[in-house]
Amino acid sequence: MNYEIQMRVDAVKAMWESIEDGWLNISAYDTAWVALVEDINGSGSPQFPSCLQWIVENQLPDGSWGDRAVFLSYDRLLSTLACVVALRHWNVHPEKSKRGIEFFKENLERLAKEDPANMSVGFEMIFPSLIEMARDLNIEVPDPNTxxxxxxxxxxxNEKLKRIPMEVVHKMPTSLLFSLEAMPGLQWDKLLKLQSENGxxxxxxxxxxxxxxxxKDKNCLRYLNDVVQKFSGAVPNFYSIEFFEQSWAIDRLTRLxxxxxxxxxxxxxxxxxxKNWKNTGLxxxxxxxxxxxxDDTIMAFRLLRLHGYDISCDVLKHFETDGxxxxxxxxxxxxxxxxxxLFRASQVSFPGxxxxxDAKRFSCEFxxxxxxxxxxxxxxxxxKDIAGEIGFSLDLPWYGILPRIETRFYLDQYGGANDVWIAKVLYRLLRVNNEIYLELGKLDYNNCQALHRTEWAAVQEWYSESGLDQFGLDRDRLLVLFFLASSSVFEPERARERLAWVKTSALMEAITSTYNHQRLRSAFVHEFTNATATSLRSSKVNERSPGLVNTLMKTLHDISLSTSTAHYGTLQKMWKKWLLRWESEGDDCExxxxxxxxxININAGYFLSRKLQxxxxxxxxxxxxxxLCHRLQSLQNSKEPASSNNSNKTGLSDPEIxxxxxxxxxxxxLNSSNGIDSNIKKTFLALTKTFYxxxxxxxxxxxxxxxxxxxERVN
Incomplete structure (x- = not known):
C-alpha cells in the first residue's frame, strides 16, 4: 500500500474509532431553540448560555444563520428567524438581530423560487409558528395576512392541521414528535408518556x-445537557444518528x-x-x-443481507399499503x-x-x-448526481453490476463534502460525505487501474506467444474477458485469481470455437489425455510443441508454480473433467x-477437498x-439485445433465470451451516454476474x- 493511500486509510479508521453515536454539524435553528430555554430554577437567565453565545459567534457575513456553503431559502430563513428570536428574547446584541431581520425581509421572496422538493421537514408548520413568536417580541416581520x-x-x-388527528398525536409515537415546537394545543401529561428512553x-x-x-421535565433536561456537552456548547438538528450514519457510510465506502x-x-x-434489529423496522x-x-430500515436490511445475516423481508409489510x-x-x-x-434492496431477493x-415493481415504476x-x-x-445514481441502477440490474463498473461511475457521482442533507434545516453527515473518502476512492481506483493495465499488457504478450489468434480468439474478445475478470476481482492482492480467470476463459473459448465437431473434440481430448500422462511421468512440459494442447499444458504448469494449492496434477484433473463432458455434450455442456x-478459487488459495465437493x-x-452461465452464454451468443435499452426493465425477461x-x-x-467458506461461494456469484x-x-x-x-483515469 502506497503512502498516500495508507495515510487516508488511517484517517478514515481514526474517524470511525470515534464514531460513537454519530457526528453531524451544528444546527443554528435547533441551537436557537435550546438557547430560548430559561433556567429551570427560576433565575431568569438562560439554562444554556453556551447556545446563546454560539449564535452570537456564528452569524454569517450577510447577516443570516444557516449552512455556509449552500443557500437554500428554507434553511437560511428558518435558521435566521430562530436566531433573531433568541437574541431578542434575551435582549442581547441588537445589532446582530437587526442585521438578521434585514436579511430575512430582503430574502423572503426567494421562497417562491425554491424547488418544492427541497422544502425542509415541517417547514409549513414551523415557519408560521416562528413568525408568531417574532411578532410577540415586536420583531418587524411582514404581515402574514397580506x-x-x-x-x-x-x-x-391550516390545511395540514385539519389532517392531523390530535388524538393520535397524544396516544402513540408518530413523526410529529419531531416538530412539537410547531404544534398548538398540546396535552403534555399525555405527550410525556411518549418520550424516548434518552429523554x-x-x-x-x-x-x-x-x-x-x-x-420542566428532568429527562428533557438530561437529554439536552448531554447533547450540548457532546457538541461543545451547541446542538445539531437531531441526535443520535447511529443507524443512519453507519449504514450510509458503509454504503458509500462500498460503492467507492x-x-x-x-x-x-x-x-x-x-x-x-x-443486535438491534426489529421486525417492525428501524x-x-x-x-x-x-x-x-x-429508508433506515431498508439500508440496514440490504447491508445485513449482503453480509450474510438471515433477515426476513417481512419487515417491508410495515411500509406497504395496497401495493x-x-x-x-x-x-x-x-x-x-x-x-x-428500496429499489436497490429489493433486488437482493430470495425465492418466494x-x-x-412488489417493492421492486413499485420503486422501479416510481x-x-x-x-x-x-x-x-x-x-x-x-x-451531486442523484439522477446519475438512479439512472445507473435502472439501466443495469444488480445481477449485472460488476464492482469496478459501479465504483468507476460512483466516483463521478459522489459529491464528497459538497453533499448536504435536508431535515428541518440543512445538515451535513461528516462521516458519510467527506473529501477523505473521495480522495481515497480515487487514489485506490487509479492504483488498481494502473496494475490492471500492466496485467493487460502481460496477458496480451501471453496471447501472442500462445498463438491464440489462430484459434478463433481475437484481441478484442480477449479484452472483454480481461475486463470481466478485472471488474469483478479487482484488488491488487488478487492478481493470481484475476489472471487464472482470464487465461482459463480465453483457453476455453479458443478450444470450443476451434474444435466444434464431435470428431475434432474427441481428437483434442485424446491429445490432451496423452499429453497429461506424459507430463505427469516426466514432470515436464514440452514448451516448443505447437498447438492448443501444449498452450493449455504450459499455462497450467505456470499457474501451478504460483500457489501451493494449484498443484499441476489437480489442475489437469479439473480440466480433464470438463473436457470429457464437453467431448460428449458439445455446445450443450454446462x-x-x-x-x-x-x-479462480484454487488460485485464491482455497483447497477444494473431496468432502467439500x-x-x-x-x-x-x-x-x-x-x-445459469450456460443459459446466459446462449443469450449472449444469440446476439439479440437482451436489454432492448428499456429503462423500465429490471432484468432479463426470463422467469427461469x-x-x-x-x-x-x-x-x-446466507452463512452455511456446514462450514463452506463464504469467499468460495462468492466466487460463484461473481462469476455468474459477469455472464449476466x-x-x-x-x-x-x-x-x-x-x-x-x-x-479512463479518475481525476
Whole structure:
C-alpha cells in the first residue's frame, strides 16, 4: 500500500474509532431553540448560555444563520428567524438581530423560487409558528395576512392541521414528535408518556427544548445537557444518528470501492445492526424505532443481507399499503432517494419473497416516472448526481453490476463534502460525505487501474506467444474477458485469481470455437489425455510443441508454480473433467462455469477437498452456476439485445433465470451451516454476474464500460 493511500486509510479508521453515536454539524435553528430555554430554577437567565453565545459567534457575513456553503431559502430563513428570536428574547446584541431581520425581509421572496422538493421537514408548520413568536417580541416581520408568500404558507399549515388527528398525536409515537415546537394545543401529561428512553422527543433538540420549556421535565433536561456537552456548547438538528450514519457510510465506502480496508469496523456495525434489529423496522437511532422509517430500515436490511445475516423481508409489510410503499406513516410525498434505496434492496431477493417483488415493481415504476419527467430532486438530500445514481441502477440490474463498473461511475457521482442533507434545516453527515473518502476512492481506483493495465499488457504478450489468434480468439474478445475478470476481482492482492480467470476463459473459448465437431473434440481430448500422462511421468512440459494442447499444458504448469494449492496434477484433473463432458455434450455442456470457478478459487488459495465437493449445498451451488452461465452464454451468443435499452426493465425477461438467480443469491449470501467458506461461494456469484452482465448489455455499452473502467483515469 502506497503512502498516500495508507495515510487516508488511517484517517478514515481514526474517524470511525470515534464514531460513537454519530457526528453531524451544528444546527443554528435547533441551537436557537435550546438557547430560548430559561433556567429551570427560576433565575431568569438562560439554562444554556453556551447556545446563546454560539449564535452570537456564528452569524454569517450577510447577516443570516444557516449552512455556509449552500443557500437554500428554507434553511437560511428558518435558521435566521430562530436566531433573531433568541437574541431578542434575551435582549442581547441588537445589532446582530437587526442585521438578521434585514436579511430575512430582503430574502423572503426567494421562497417562491425554491424547488418544492427541497422544502425542509415541517417547514409549513414551523415557519408560521416562528413568525408568531417574532411578532410577540415586536420583531418587524411582514404581515402574514397580506404578504402573498406568508399567506400561502399559513394556508398550508391550516390545511395540514385539519389532517392531523390530535388524538393520535397524544396516544402513540408518530413523526410529529419531531416538530412539537410547531404544534398548538398540546396535552403534555399525555405527550410525556411518549418520550424516548434518552429523554428526547424523537431525538430532536428543538422539539425537546420546547417540551422542556412547557414542562420542566428532568429527562428533557438530561437529554439536552448531554447533547450540548457532546457538541461543545451547541446542538445539531437531531441526535443520535447511529443507524443512519453507519449504514450510509458503509454504503458509500462500498460503492467507492474502499470498504475492504475497513472490514473489522464494518463487521462491528453489522453485528450492531443485527443486535438491534426489529421486525417492525428501524429509525435513525436506537431510540426512534417506535417511529420506524423505510429508508433506515431498508439500508440496514440490504447491508445485513449482503453480509450474510438471515433477515426476513417481512419487515417491508410495515411500509406497504395496497401495493404502495411509503417511508413514514402519514407522509404526504415520497422521497426519491428512499424509493431508490428500496429499489436497490429489493433486488437482493430470495425465492418466494413476493413482498420484494412488489417493492421492486413499485420503486422501479416510481423512479422511472420521475426520471422521465426530470423530477429527481429529493426531499432528504441535495447531492451531486442523484439522477446519475438512479439512472445507473435502472439501466443495469444488480445481477449485472460488476464492482469496478459501479465504483468507476460512483466516483463521478459522489459529491464528497459538497453533499448536504435536508431535515428541518440543512445538515451535513461528516462521516458519510467527506473529501477523505473521495480522495481515497480515487487514489485506490487509479492504483488498481494502473496494475490492471500492466496485467493487460502481460496477458496480451501471453496471447501472442500462445498463438491464440489462430484459434478463433481475437484481441478484442480477449479484452472483454480481461475486463470481466478485472471488474469483478479487482484488488491488487488478487492478481493470481484475476489472471487464472482470464487465461482459463480465453483457453476455453479458443478450444470450443476451434474444435466444434464431435470428431475434432474427441481428437483434442485424446491429445490432451496423452499429453497429461506424459507430463505427469516426466514432470515436464514440452514448451516448443505447437498447438492448443501444449498452450493449455504450459499455462497450467505456470499457474501451478504460483500457489501451493494449484498443484499441476489437480489442475489437469479439473480440466480433464470438463473436457470429457464437453467431448460428449458439445455446445450443450454446462460444466464450463464449474471449471472457471474452481480455477479462480484454487488460485485464491482455497483447497477444494473431496468432502467439500460432495457437500449437497456445494453441489447445488455448482449446478445452479453451471445452468445459469450456460443459459446466459446462449443469450449472449444469440446476439439479440437482451436489454432492448428499456429503462423500465429490471432484468432479463426470463422467469427461469430470475428464479435461479434468486436461489443462487440465497445460497451464496446466507452463512452455511456446514462450514463452506463464504469467499468460495462468492466466487460463484461473481462469476455468474459477469455472464449476466454480458447477456444483458449490448456491445456498445460494454465497449463504453471498458473504455471508462480500464483506460479512463479518475481525476
Amino acid at each position: 404578504h402573498p408568500i406568508l399567506k400561502q404558507i399559513y394556508a398550508m399549515k 428526547s422527543f424523537l431525538s430532536s433538540p428543538a422539539s425537546t427544548a420546547f417540551a422542556l420549556m412547557q414542562t 470501492g474502499i470498504s475492504r480496508y475497513f472490514g473489522e469496523k464494518i463487521k462491528e456495525s453489522m453485528n450492531f445492526f443485527y 429509525g435513525w437511532n436506537r431510540y426512534t424505532c417506535d417511529v420506524p422509517d423505510l 404502495e410503499f411509503f417511508c413514514m406513516v402519514g407522509q404526504s410525498s415520497e422521497a426519491v432517494t428512499a424509493m431508490f434505496n 419473497e413476493k413482498i420484494m417483488e 423512479l422511472t416516472e420521475k426520471r422521465a419527467a426530470n423530477q429527481l430532486g429529493d426531499k432528504w438530500v441535495i447531492a 460444466g464450463g462455469a464449474e471449471l472457471l470457478a474452481n480455477m 460432495l457437500n449437497p449445498e456445494y453441489q447445488r451451488l455448482v449446478q445452479l452456476t453451471n445452468q 430470475e428464479s435461479k438467480m434468486q436461489e443462487l443469491v440465497q445460497l451464496v449470501l 452482465y454480458a447477456a444483458y448489455c449490448d456491445s456498445k455499452t460494454i465497449d463504453t464500460h471498458i473504455a471508462k473502467v480500464l483506460f
